[in-house]
Amino acid sequence: MIELKINGRSVLAEEGETILEVARKNCVEIPALCYLEDLSPWGACRLCMVELKGDIVAACSTQACNGMEVETDSLRVRELRRRIIEMLVSYHKCDVCKRIGKCELEHLARKHGIAVGEWVKEERKDSSSPSIEMDLANGILCGKCVRVCEERQTVGALCVGGRGSWSKVSTAFEMPVSETACVDCGQCSLECPTGAISEKSCEKEVEDALGSGKHMIVQAAPSIRVAIAEEFGFPPGTLSTKKMAAALRRMGFAKVFDTDFGADFTTVEEAHEFLEKLAQRKTPLFTSCCPAWVSFIEKFYPHLIERVSSTKSPMEIFGTLAKTYYAKKMKLDPKQIIVVMIAPCTAKKHEAERKEMKIDGMKAVDFVLTTRELGRMLKRRGIDWNLLPEEEFDSPLGESSGAAAVYGASGGVAEALLRTVSYIAGGDCGMEFQPLRGVNGIKEATVQLMGREARVVVAQTLGNARIILDEFLEGKRSIDLLEVMACPGGCLGGGGQPIPTNKEIRLKRAQALYEQDRLLPVRKAHENPALKRVYWEFLGEQFGKKSKELLHVERKR
Amino acid sequence: MGEKKIVSRNFNRIKPDSINDYLEVGGYEALKKARSMKREEVVEEILKSGLRGRGGGGFPTGRKWKLVLQEGGKEKFVIVNGDEGEPGAFKDREILEKNPHLLVEGAFIAAYAVGAEKIFFYIRGEYPFAQKLLKKAVVDAGDYSNGIKIEIRSGAGSYICGEETALLESIEGKRGHPRVKPPFPTKKGLWERPTLVNNAETLATVPEIVLEGGEWYSEIGNGEWKGTQLLSVNGAVEKPGVYEFEFGTSAEEVIETAGGVREEMGLKAVAPGASSPLVPARELSKKIEEIGGSGAFIVLSEEESIPEFCKSVAEFFFKESCGKCVPCRLGVMRLLEFAEKRCESGLNEIDFQDFLELSRVMEATSLCGLGKSACVLMKSALELFKEEFLRS
Ligand SMILES: Cc1cc2nc3c(=O)[nH]c(=O)nc-3n(C[C@H](O)[C@H](O)[C@H](O)COP(=O)(O)O)c2cc1C
Ligand code: SF4
Ligand code: SF4
Ligand code: SF4
Ligand code: FES
Numbered sequence: 013m014i015e016l017k018i019n020g021r022s023v024l025a026e027e028g029e030t031i032l033e034v035a036r037k038n039c040v041e042i043p044a045l046c047y048l049e050d051l052s053p054w055g056a057c058r059l060c061m062v063e064l065k066g067d068i069v070a071a072c073s074t075q076a077c078n079g080m081e082v083e084t085d086s087l088r089v090r091e092l093r094r095r096i097i098e099m100l101v102s103y104h105k106c107d108v109c110k111r112i113g114k115c116e117l118e119h120l121a122r123k124h125g126i127a128v129g130e131w132v133k134e135e136r137k138d139s140s141s142p143s144i145e146m147d148l149a150n151g152i153l154c155g156k157c158v159r160v161c162e163e164r165q166t167v168g169a170l171c172v173g174g175r176g177s178w179s180k181v182s183t184a185f186e187m188p189v190s191e192t193a194c195v196d197c198g199q200c201s202l203e204c205p206t207g208a209i210s211e212k213s214c215e216k217e218v219e220d221a222l223g224s225g226k227h228m229i230v231q232a233a234p235s236i237r238v239a240i241a242e243e244f245g246f247p248p249g250t251l252s253t254k255k256m257a258a259a260l261r262r263m264g265f266a267k268v269f270d271t272d273f274g275a276d277f278t279t280v281e282e283a284h285e286f287l288e289k290l291a292q293r294k295t296p297l298f299t300s301c302c303p304a305w306v307s308f309i310e311k312f313y314p315h316l317i318e319r320v321s322s323t324k325s326p327m328e329i330f331g332t333l334a335k336t337y338y339a340k341k342m343k344l345d346p347k348q349i350i351v352v353m354i355a356p357c358t359a360k361k362h363e364a365e366r367k368e369m370k371i372d373g374m375k376a377v378d379f380v381l382t383t384r385e386l387g388r389m390l391k392r393r394g395i396d397w398n399l400l401p402e403e404e405f406d407s408p409l410g411e412s413s414g415a416a417a418v419y420g421a422s423g424g425v426a427e428a429l430l431r432t433v434s435y436i437a438g439g440d441c442g443m444e445f446q447p448l449r450g451v452n453g454i455k456e457a458t459v460q461l462m463g464r465e466a467r468v469v470v471a472q473t474l475g476n477a478r479i480i481l482d483e484f485l486e487g488k489r490s491i492d493l494l495e496v497m498a499c500p501g502g503c504l505g506g507g508g509q510p511i512p513t514n515k516e517i518r519l520k521r522a523q524a525l526y527e528q529d530r531l532l533p534v535r536k537a538h539e540n541p542a543l544k545r546v547y548w549e550f551l552g553e554q555f556g557k558k559s560k561e562l563l564h565v566e567r568k569r
Numbered sequence: 570m571g572e573k574k575i576v577s578r579n580f581n582r583i584k585p586d587s588i589n590d591y592l593e594v595g596g597y598e599a600l601k602k603a604r605s606m607k608r609e610e611v612v613e614e615i616l617k618s619g620l621r622g623r624g625g626g627g628f629p630t631g632r633k634w635k636l637v638l639q640e641g642g643k644e645k646f647v648i649v650n651g652d653e654g655e656p657g658a659f660k661d662r663e664i665l666e667k668n669p670h671l672l673v674e675g676a677f678i679a680a681y682a683v684g685a686e687k688i689f690f691y692i693r694g695e696y697p698f699a700q701k702l703l704k705k706a707v708v709d710a711g712d713y714s715n716g717i718k719i720e721i722r723s724g725a726g727s728y729i730c731g732e733e734t735a736l737l738e739s740i741e742g743k744r745g746h747p748r749v750k751p752p753f754p755t756k757k758g759l760w761e762r763p764t765l766v767n768n769a770e771t772l773a774t775v776p777e778i779v780l781e782g783g784e785w786y787s788e789i790g791n792g793e794w795k796g797t798q799l800l801s802v803n804g805a806v807e808k809p810g811v812y813e814f815e816f817g818t819s820a821e822e823v824i825e826t827a828g829g830v831r832e833e834m835g836l837k838a839v840a841p842g843a844s845s846p847l848v849p850a851r852e853l854s855k856k857i858e859e860i861g862g863s864g865a866f867i868v869l870s871e872e873e874s875i876p877e878f879c880k881s882v883a884e885f886f887f888k889e890s891c892g893k894c895v896p897c898r899l900g901v902m903r904l905l906e907f908a909e910k911r912c913e914s915g916l917n918e919i920d921f922q923d924f925l926e927l928s929r930v931m932e933a934t935s936l937c938g939l940g941k942s943a944c945v946l947m948k949s950a951l952e953l954f955k956e957e958f959l960r961s
Contacts, residue, residue: 055749056894058934068933073749088933095930099899153892172744172892175727177902179892 016080031071031082032060042084043093043120045205046154047072049515050500051163054155058096059120063089094124101128104206105150110388111207114511117152118206136180140188142365143196143212143358143507148181151208157181157200165474165498167308169194181208193311195474197304197498198358198382198507211358211382211508215389218352218379222264227349229267229338230260231330231409234275234420235356235504236383238524242510242517243387244397249520251528254402259395260354261403270405271353272412274330275301275419275428277546279537281563282323283432284555286493290462296484296491299425300567301325303363304498304507308474313481314569322564326419327353327360328369330409331376332562337550338409346374353380356420356506359498368565382508411542414528414535421522422472422502423448423455426495430459430468431536437462443535449526451501451519454480466492474498571822573789573815575797576773580667585702588709591670597713599776603678604715611682612638615775617783619795624650624731624768625844625863625938633765636755637683640763645685648740648759649676651692651699651769652724652731655842656885657865660799661769663811665692665699668773669706673719675772677710678779680717683765687718691736694724728889732937733766735891746893747937770799770864791817794858802827804868805834814857821853823866835871838953842867843882844942846949847875875954876911879947883908886943897940900931904944915960921951 014025018040025034030053035042045057053073060071063083071084083089101121106128109115121128138146151157158170158181169192173182183192201209222228240259241250260268278301289295300306300321309317324332331353335346353360357380363369364377381389404410415431418424427445434441441459448455448468453476457468469491471477477496483489499505501518504525534540551559574580583590591597603611616631637645649672653661664672676688690707692700700723707719722740724730730739734748737759758764774796778786790796794816800823803809807828814823820839830836839848841862847869848860860866869878883905892898907924910916916924928944935941951958 053749054893055936058895058936061934070749070936075751092930092934095926096895096934099903099930100895103899103902152895153898155893172746174892176886176888176890176892177898179898 014076014078016076016078016082018082019084025076029076031062031069031074031076031080034076035071035082035084040084042071044072045116045120045152046156048156048159048203051156051159054159057152057154059093061089061092068092094126097121097124098126100152101126104128104152109150109207110210110213111511115207116205138189139212140190141194141196141212142190142362144189144194144198144201144209145212146181146189146209148208150206151181151204152206153179153181154205156203156205157209160199160203161194163475164199164500165195165197166478167193167195167474170200195304195307195311195498196359196362197474199499200507201358202507202509202511202513211384212361213385214361214379214381215385218381218389221350221352221379224350227344228265228352229269229334229349230265230352230354231269231271231274231327232256232260232354233271233327233356233503234417234525235502235506235509235521236354236386238420238504238521239356239383239509240386241397243383243391246397247520248517249524251524252397253528254404255397255400257405258400258403259390259397262395262400263389263393265352267406267409269330269334269409270412271326271330272416272419273409273540273542274326274328274333275416276413276537276540276543277329277333277563278323278326279415279425279428279432280543280554281559282321283429283436283538285321285323286429286433287437287462288555290466290492295466296494297321299493299495301419301425302359302497302503303357304359305474305477305496307359307362308477308498312478316481317567317569320567322567324369324563324565325363326416327355327380328363328376329563331369332371333546334409335371335374335376336562337546340550341408346372350378351376353377354383354386355380356383356503356509357499358382358507371562383506383510384508387510408542408545411540413537413540414530414532415537417525417529417532420502420504420525421449422497423450423470423495424502424525426468426470426493428537429493432538433461434459435536435538449522451515468493468495470495472497472502473500570791570815570817570819572812572818572826573797574813575777575789576664576671576770576799577667577811577813578777579671580663583668585667585669586705588670588706591668595780596670597674597710599779600674600677600681600713603681603779608638608682608684611678611779614779614783615682618778618786619783619790619793620771620774620778620786621794622768623770623774623798623864625655630767630771633755633767634679634683636753637685637763637765640756642684644762645683646759646762646764647676647680647683647685647688648733648736648764648766649688649690649769649772650731650733650736650766651690651696652736653693653696653769654724654728654731654889655844655863655865656882657801657803657840657842657867658863659801660811660864662693662696662699663799663801664769664773665696665703669699669703670710671773671776672703672769673706673710674713675775677713677715677717678775679765679767679772681715685765686716687720689740689759690719690721691730691740692721692723694726727891728885729891729937729939732939735937736766737764746891749936768863789815791815791856791858798857799864800857800866801864802866802868804840805831805836805870805873806868807831816856816858818857819854820848820857820860823857824853824868830868830870836868837871837873838869838875840867840869840878840946841865843885844938844945846945847953849953875950875957876908879950880908880912882946886939890939890943894936894940896931897935897943900927900935900940901943903927904947908947911958916958917960924948924951
């Protein structure tokens with residue numbers, strides 16, 4: 013233990029902690045635009061500077077020492093900090109940005125009473141990607157996106173390019189981002205302190221479709237209900253499934269359905285697939301519901317693509333059933349149905365575009381809106397979260413099990429699968445799998461299945477996935493089932509989620525999802541009555557001919 | 570005080586591309602001597618000598634070596650910093666072109682002393698001839714390598730890559746951005762291994778110290794500054810070139826040695842590169858160690874316009890800032906704006922105040938030495954030659 017003084021108050025710290033970490037623990041606020049706890053220190057924004065007996069140092073990259081006397085708010089610090097903010101805003105454009113009210117730079121400037129200035133740099137927009145949009149000249153070069161992509165995801169699509177004052181975040185050879193290794197996870201857009209990187213918005217397209225007279229149906233992913241209220245100032249982890257349903261209805265959707273419904277199909281189909289692989293000794297099987305993960309395999313480990321489950325993601329299964337089963341049942345022309353997805357995810361925007369997901373030449377899911385886009389659309393409509401009534405999802409694509417609820421958390425898909433797998437195989441390996449829950453980047457469990465031990469591994473973030481894959485390829489790790497979610501915490505920490513999303517917030521959202529699971533009467537996917545009905549009325553056998561045709565895709569190099 | 574040749578002793582006396590010439594004047598004897606000593610003893614001699622880094626920082630060389638040596642038996646590296654990006658400095662080039670073996674020998678001694686198995690020479694990209702000579706020297710010195718590997722890397726035309734941590738990034742194949750310190754390179758340098766980074770001149774001084782002993786060296790020089798320094802004297806002097814002076818030599822003596830100020834010209838100031846304050850004519854009694862800088866010595870004549878000179882310096886920093894940290898990336902834009910404004914319309918009192926404010930911010934908050942010192946020269950110019958900046 014170390015003892016030091018922050019603004020005259022004695023505080024304790026661990027050996028090796030930085031001044032910034034100690035200050036935060038003790039509720040002393042220091043602005044820190046380029047700092048992220050899981051990334052290497054960068055030291056570029058210089059806003060975190062503090063005074064140490066006359067010396068100015070960066071709190072994010074200076075270790076706390078015994079007897080240190082730290083001033084975080086001295087006259088000198090305030091003056092210098094103010095100047096730096098002035099510099100930043102005077103080269104920043106604020107007028108046409110999606111981040112209104114949630115830009116850390118704008119926030120800082122307002123707090124310091126600094127007007128946001130004129131635009132002087134060249135434009136450099138990149139809208140080539142289906143998932144993210146970049147206005148990189150507007151970046152403040154905090155380097156977070158570069159480090160997130162490189163360190164958290166080990167993708168390395170972004171870099172810093174240009175010289176001196178004209179430095180900017182860029183891609184190799186200034187290629188359009190769509191031509192880089194980017195896997196669309198959107199973590200860069202989540203961590204960007206300004207609006208320089210954002211989700212590629214399709215708000216306008218959805219607005220237009222809502223006015224087009226087509227049959228508009230909407231599905232919301234498991235992670236939306238525990239996060240959307242944050243956009244209206246409610247605490248993280250506020251479960252608001254019913255208000256969300258009401259809000260979506262007020263936007264003009266004819267039917268408000270649930271991606272959880274699709275998730276139960278993913279679970280059942282993938283459970284059969286897993287058991288088949290296990291029997292044929294063709295494991296490991298990789299989960300397939302995170303499109304960023306699938307792209308990661310395609311781009312970095314193409315020879316492993318056949319390991320990825322052929323089962324479609326919950327969103328795509330929902331879209332498929334909406335344009336086949338539901339259309340038939342409602343006697344609608346599938347071409348007249350528009351499926352809108354509310355996702356915590358930017359990569360889903362790309363998944364929706366994939367050729368292999370089409371049914372009869374139609375996209376199964378027409379538009380994907382992130383949580384943030386939904387928040388903005390609701391606000392534009394003047395929807396007051398407080399005044400919303402509580403409403404239910406519509407039937408028949410609105411019923412689901414607790415297993416679908418936990419899809420939103422890292423480890424949830426594996427847990428849902430195990431609940432069903434043990435039923436199909438006979439026997440019971442349990443309901444809750446604590447070792448697969450929680451914040452660890454890599455989690456493991458062993459279960460008894462078909463008379464043998466099956467190794468289940470769960471990874472969150474692609475950096476951790478890479479570690480697992482490399483160990484697997486070197487023969488150092490045996491795996492039967494591998495679940496990977498590209499985003500920390502799983503989809504509840506997705507690239508399209510409300511800003512800010514951090515460790516504490518992810519934890520709260522996860523708690524809300526697990527709570528929801530506990531309270532549901534049906535907690536196993538195969539017990540969902542709506543699902544049974546669809547197999548009975550339409551699909552026939554589980555993992556049978558028609559299911560395989562509609563709910564699976566071929567994974568090819 | 571005055572001129573004294575230690576590093577430059579054999580310049581122009583031996584052929585730079587001939588190892589035999591070098592051997593004839595006692596080349597590689599120091600290396601043999603060093604290898605007959607314990608590593609600790611070699612470091613001790615350097616400590617005793619009082620040698621300080623010639624790359625601009627002036628850090629005691631022996632202390633740096635000791636830090637790397639103490640890092641235990643891990644893989645270690647030595648880097649010879651020959652990036653020499655400071656405007657008006659060309660003394661490291663002189664070493665490379667006049668006696669490359671001296672540098673190779675110094676580097677071998679350093680590698681032995683700290684226990685490194687590989688040496689990187691990082692040489693400015695604009696020095697192709699020097700690189701060629703160095704390559705030959707390295708090949709010819711193969712017999713003396715004792716298994717130590719050598720790799721020569723060419724700089725890619727960026728001033729910041731001379732900063733030691735940006736240099737590390739550059740060798741690792743990344744963009745030349747300075748790293749956050751600590752950890753210092755001595756602990757975590759190249760690929761996180763303990764690394765010794767020394768300026769070329771620093772290492773070229775080492776063989777003589779090993780041969781003659783640290784004590785001998787410590788008796789040369791003045792006060793805290795032991796030994797000699799190479800200066801690249803240029804600008805308005807009769808005989809521009811690289812000269813070696815004992816510390817304690819005054820600016821006046823330097824100019825005299827270089828043949829005095831060019832005919833019919835008065836002297837206005839001396840600029841020790843782009844990152845140190847100007848020395849006005851009335852302060853020529855200043856000693857070279859007080860003037861600082863990293864080996865550049867630019868003599869500005871009466872005819873020189875100080876604001877124009879400041880503008881060229883501002884342009885330099887504007888181009889060479891690495892762009893990583895905010896105060897420097899955006900500060901150098903302001904610096905250039907000030908310098909350009911003066912040339913268009915002259916500055917007023919408010920501009921002066923704004924400029925001082927800018928220089929305070931950059932000095933206090935920039936991440937590395939470039940940003941911290943980018944305003945230094947112009948600030949001194951505004952103090953010393955204020956009338957030249959005023960609106961006329
Ligand atoms: C912007 C900047 C540029 C530098 N350029 C050089 C250079 O070209 N050559 C050099 O030897 N040191 C340069 N340095 C100093 C190095 O960081 C480092 O201190 C030096 O190489 C250490 O060697 P020494 O202890 O022998 O001086 C530079 C420093 C800064 C901040
Ligand atoms: S979306 Fe993900 S993969 Fe693409 S640039 Fe951003 S962080 Fe990298
Ligand atoms: S973890 Fe979820 S939110 Fe993140 S990319 Fe994958 S599917 Fe999208
Ligand atoms: S001070 Fe300038 S050169 Fe140094 S890190 Fe900052 S931007 Fe780069
Ligand atoms: S947070 Fe410390 S420099 Fe940016």
